[in-house]
Amino acid sequence: MAKAEKEVRFDFEKKFAENSKNEIYFSNPTGLGYQGIILPNKLLKIKRIIKFGLLKGSADYIGIEKIKITKDMVGEEIGVFSAVEIKTKTGKQNEDQSRFQMLVEKYKGKYKIWRNQ
Numbered sequence: 001m002a003k004a005e006k007e008v009r010f011d012f013e014k015k016f017a018e019n020s021k022n023e024i025y026f027s028n029p030t031g032l033g034y035q036g037i038i039l040p041n042k043l044l045k046i047k048r049i050i051k052f053g054l055l056k057g058s059a060d061y062i063g064i065e066k067i068k069i070t071k072d073m074v075g076e077e078i079g080v081f082s083a084v085e086i087k088t089k090t091g092k093q094n095e096d097q098s099r100f101q102m103l104v105e106k107y108k109g110k111y112k113i114w115r116n117q
Helices: 003-018 095-106
Strands: 023-027 031-038 044-052 061-065 082-088 110-116
Antiparallel strands (some): 023 061, 031 044
16 A cells, blocks of 8 residues: 555544544455465465455445435435345344444444344
8 A cells, every 4th residue: 555545544534533423434445365275385275265345446445424314305315324144043143243233223324134044
């Protein structure tokens, strides 16, 4: 990451921290990595490729912004952040997943748990 880009990210994170009552953002790095076994010759025997982040080209930060609907907005369409957690019929959220759900709902995003029957 270039120095200028680091400074821009820092400014964004500082501004966000000072003004976070109506919005919340999450860092969204994207990329590709490898998981495998390191062989004696220090080469990696690849077991699988791991992709992370939303998708190639997605924004550096994703988030939710609370928006008050005013009279002049009635009839307009707006997007709402949504998150879906997949669980088995009896599966339970872990503590981190529960915290993420609370954050999404605090900022008026939608959070759903879909159960695999």
